[in-house]
Amino acid sequence: xxxxxxxGVREADVEQAGRRGLLTPDALISAFxxxxxxxxxxxxxxxxxxxxxxxxxxxxxxxxxxxxxxxxAARRPSPE
Ligand code: FES
Numbered sequence: 001x002x003x004x005x006x007x008g009v010r011e012a013d014v015e016q017a018g019r020r021g022l023l024t025p026d027a028l029i030s031a032f033x034x035x036x037x038x039x040x041x042x043x044x045x046x047x048x049x050x051x052x053x054x055x056x057x058x059x060x061x062x063x064x065x066x067x068x069x070x071x072x073a074a075r076r077p078s079p080e
Contacts (some may be wrong), residue, residue: 007033007039014032014053018054018057027049
């Protein structure tokens, strides 16, 4: 899904930016050129949506795949 029509920014682009460490409004605005004169400015008004999406992707990237099950519940070590 597109988040920014002016710059053609998709959710996946913002998630990738988050995984690369772009997690602040300024970093995301700069990375995607949202402050460009050719843009309508709508996305700067709702930049927090970009930040939440980027931070969520960064957080998910930090969770080791083996720490969760398919259902999302954390695995616990089996008692010995
Ligand atoms: S739709 Fe994103 S700046 Fe215009």
